[in-house]
Amino acid sequence: MDIGRLPKNLVVLYEPRDAHRRGPRPALSLAAVVGAAIEIADADGLAGVSMSKVAERLGYTTMSLYRYVKSKDELLVVMADAATGEHPPVVNAESWRAGLAAWTGSIFATYRRHPWLLQVPMSAPPAGPSQLLWMEAGLQNLARVDLPIGHKLQIIQLLHGYARGEAQMSTDLSSLAPDAATTAGYGEILRTVTNPATHPALCELVASGIFDGPTDYDEDVDFGFGLTTILTGVAQLIEHQARGLVRGTAGVSTGE
Amino acid sequence: MDIGRLPKNLVVLYEPRDAHRRGPRPALSLAAVVGAAIEIADADGLAGVSMSKVAERLGYTTMSLYRYVKSKDELLVVMADAATGEHPPVVNAESWRAGLAAWTGSIFATYRRHPWLLQVPMSAPPAGPSQLLWMEAGLQNLARVDLPIGHKLQIIQLLHGYARGEAQMSTDLSSLAPDAATTAGYGEILRTVTNPATHPALCELVASGIFDGPTDYDEDVDFGFGLTTILTGVAQLIEHQARGLVRGTAGVSTGE
DNA sequence: AGCGGATGTGTATGTTATACACAGTTCTAG
DNA sequence: CTAGAACTGTGTATAACATACACATCCGCT
Numbered sequence: 115m116d117i118g119r120l121p122k123n124l125v126v127l128y129e130p131r132d133a134h135r136r137g138p139r140p141a142l143s144l145a146a147v148v149g150a151a152i153e154i155a156d157a158d159g160l161a162g163v164s165m166s167k168v169a170e171r172l173g174y175t176t177m178s179l180y181r182y183v184k185s186k187d188e189l190l191v192v193m194a195d196a197a198t199g200e201h202p203p204v205v206n207a208e209s210w211r212a213g214l215a216a217w218t219g220s221i222f223a224t225y226r227r228h229p230w231l232l233q234v235p236m237s238a239p240p241a242g243p244s245q246l247l248w249m250e251a252g253l254q255n256l257a258r259v260d261l262p263i264g265h266k267l268q269i270i271q272l273l274h275g276y277a278r279g280e281a282q283m284s285t286d287l288s289s290l291a292p293d294a295a296t297t298a299g300y301g302e303i304l305r306t307v308t309n310p311a312t313h314p315a316l317c318e319l320v321a322s323g324i325f326d327g328p329t330d331y332d333e334d335v336d337f338g339f340g341l342t343t344i345l346t347g348v349a350q351l352i353e354h355q356a357r358g359l360v361r362g363t364a365g366v367s368t369g370e
Numbered sequence: 371m372d373i374g375r376l377p378k379n380l381v382v383l384y385e386p387r388d389a390h391r392r393g394p395r396p397a398l399s400l401a402a403v404v405g406a407a408i409e410i411a412d413a414d415g416l417a418g419v420s421m422s423k424v425a426e427r428l429g430y431t432t433m434s435l436y437r438y439v440k441s442k443d444e445l446l447v448v449m450a451d452a453a454t455g456e457h458p459p460v461v462n463a464e465s466w467r468a469g470l471a472a473w474t475g476s477i478f479a480t481y482r483r484h485p486w487l488l489q490v491p492m493s494a495p496p497a498g499p500s501q502l503l504w505m506e507a508g509l510q511n512l513a514r515v516d517l518p519i520g521h522k523l524q525i526i527q528l529l530h531g532y533a534r535g536e537a538q539m540s541t542d543l544s545s546l547a548p549d550a551a552t553t554a555g556y557g558e559i560l561r562t563v564t565n566p567a568t569h570p571a572l573c574e575l576v577a578s579g580i581f582d583g584p585t586d587y588d589e590d591v592d593f594g595f596g597l598t599t600i601l602t603g604v605a606q607l608i609e610h611q612a613r614g615l616v617r618g619t620a621g622v623s624t625g626e
Numbered sequence: 627a628g629c630g631g632a633t634g635t636g637t638a639t640g641t642t643a644t645a646c647a648c649a650g651t652t653c654t655a656g
Numbered sequence: 657c658t659a660g661a662a663c664t665g666t667g668t669a670t671a672a673c674a675t676a677c678a679c680a681t682c683c684g685c686t
Contacts, residue, residue, distance in 0.1 A: 116562060119554040121546070128563060137632025138682045164673065177675080178634050186674065235416075235489050239542040241559050246569060253571035263575050265595065272596040275535020276528060283527060286495040290377070298375040303497050306372060307384060313502060315509035319519050339521065340528040347603025393663025394651040420642065433644080434665050442643065 121238045123191045126184070128243070142172060144182045148192050152228070155193065160230040163190075190234050191242070197228045199244030203251030211345055213255035218273045218341055221248070222333075225281030232282055248274075261355055269348055276340055284331040301325030377494045379447045382440070384499070398428060400438045404448050408484070411449065416486040421445075446490050447498070453484045455500030459507030467601055469511035474529045474597055477504070478589075481537030488538050504530075517611055525604055532596055540587040557581030 117128055126144075134140065150171045155163050165186060169176045183189045204220050206213030225231055240249065252270035259266070290300055298306065301320060310317045319325075373384055382400075390396065406427045411419050421442060425432045439445045460476055462469030481487055496505065508526035515522070546556055554562065557576060566573045575581075 120559060120562060121554075124559070124563075134684095135632080136630070136682090136684050138634075140633070142634095165675085166673075175635055176673095177636080180675075181633065233489075233491050236538065236542055239539070239546060239556050239559075241556075241563060243563070246560075246564060246572060250569045250572045253575065257571060263571075263578050264580050266571075267575055267580065268592065268595045269599065271535065271539060272532060272599060275538075276531050278535060279527065279531020282492065282531075283495070286492055290495060298377075300495050300497075303376060303380070303495075304502075306376060307380075307497060307499070308502060313506045315513060315519075315522075316502060316506045319509065319523055322519050324520050324523065336524065339524045343525065343528060343603040343607055344600060345603070346606045347599040347601070350602045350606060351599055390653095391663080392651090392653045392661070394665075396664070398665095421644085422642080431666055433667080436644075437664070 120241075123188055123237050124241055126188050126192055127195055140181070142174065142178065142182060144192065145196075146172065147179055147182045148189070148196050151189055151193050152197060155230040156228060160233045163193075163230075165189075187237060191237065194231060194234045195242035195244045197231055198224065198242065198248065200224065200227075203248045205251050205254050207254075207258070210255050210259050211349070214252070214269075214273060214345060214348075215341055217248075217252055217255055218277050219337070221274055221277035222281050222284075222337060225278060226284060229281075229285045232278065232285065259352055261352060265351070265355075269351075272344060273341075276344060280337050280340065284333070284336075287331045299326065376497075379444055379493050380497055382444050382448055383451055396437070398430065398434065398438060400448065401452075402428065403435055403438045404445070404452050407445055407449050408453060411486040412484060416489045419446075419449075419486075443493060447493065450487060450490045451498035451500045453487055454480065454498065454504065456480065456483075459504045461507050461510050463510075463514070466511050466515050467605070470508070470525075470529060470601060470604075471597055473504075473508055473511055474533045475593070477530055477533035478537050478540075478593060481534060482540060485537070485541045488534065488541065515608055517608060521607070521611075525607075528600060529597075532600060536593050536596065540589070540592075543587045555582065 117125055120128065131144065147168060151163050151168045154167055154171065165179055166176045168189075169179055179189075183192070201220060201224065204213060204216040206216060240246070249270060252273070253263075253266055256266045256269065261269075287300060301323070304316065304320045304325060308316050308320060373381055376384065387400065403424060407419050407424045410423055410427065421435055422432045424445075425435050435445075439448070457476060457480065460469060460472040462472060496502070505526060508529070509519075509522055512522045512525065517525075543556060557579070560572065560576045560581060564572050564576060
């Protein structure tokens, strides 16, 4: 495997950690550094992760970290892959629908567990070992389904994007609750800034009280609904495929 | 409208820009500052946006910007809303499907035009004027459809998340092309790091050559496919609703 | 035995956001 | 018409940050 041509931030994920040869025993390890960084990110958010804070938590100096990581950017890449790989992806060989539902839910859960993942700047397309395992699992959930492989990829991406988006929304809402004394909840915010004349549909939505619940995001209901919608669309697609009707381009045609 | 209880980063978006009363005429304006910042972000990415760079581009000192913006975070919030509001959202009163397809495509286009939007840390749920207009337009595309308002919101969120995810992928792929001499394309990367034993489905995908095209992301095909899938799911949902069959919870049940 | 590469450290540099005090400008109250 | 108050852009200062570099120390291989 020729590592040389990989984007430089990916190299660290595949570089063999060669055994200790000369010099003092390393006191730390890449895993230790990344672990400390993740703990900080979980607690204080991505903004709280600085080289000095990570080093302090480990009891070493800032510069020592650079023996394990070439730059902070690289550290972020490894953090992201490590957090992604915490739980093994889900494959259900019997039902593609149950498999994909669980698979998507796990991605959502990962983003909820590590909200900072949503803010890690993606410096390259997904190609870390953990991310590949997730892609692979997603595709395997569709293994027994008769669909062009390209469509399967699209479905996987679609579901991943959905999980990510819902996690973003869910994170935002729960981050709004704490300072409820000084700051209004989402419902109240919208009531303040919307106007029946310019935002009729929105106002109807706000009036329905959807945004005023004690917990603003109910995973089972909110997450499940969109998921069902997507999977239903996928099921339709599979059916059409089985009948030999392939529609490759956008659904701009009415087709209601 | 009581602005006081809004999250502090949102205040700037609704604060009336009161007319000039005393003191020297302001040489700049919030719009000018935001415009310069957006130009830099478009050219150099979000990382290139620093208070000093923005000030330099305008020909003023760094600190002068703080007369128009309370903090850099606030600047980012205004930038995001300004970029979002560049083009008015699409409403098609005749066909919800055509309307939502165009609406989603416009969101995708916005993210492609300003890729840094994907990296702006969301400090609050969407509540800027432009974002509300987009939500409103999305809901209005579903105005003539008989669905609980909560479901309509979910559909809007679903489509927005999809557009965002696809834009992310598309941006990643096109950012990989330039340094093709030193760095491999996505297809080649995957060929390097995957293994038929551990990634059978992925390898099949890579072998199909999907990732090797000159342009890695074909908007019409790639974007249109997932969109069609979602909209088909939505159409199904509407049909079920019309028949009085409402399924609220996740599609973990087989239902193949 | 000792060489050379590896390790953690201290120092230094450049960049960043932003607090604060200032001097100049212009409107408004008297 | 004048004095002061509010607002402007600016310069200086600070603290946090990423990271380059030189160093002394350590230890396995020759």
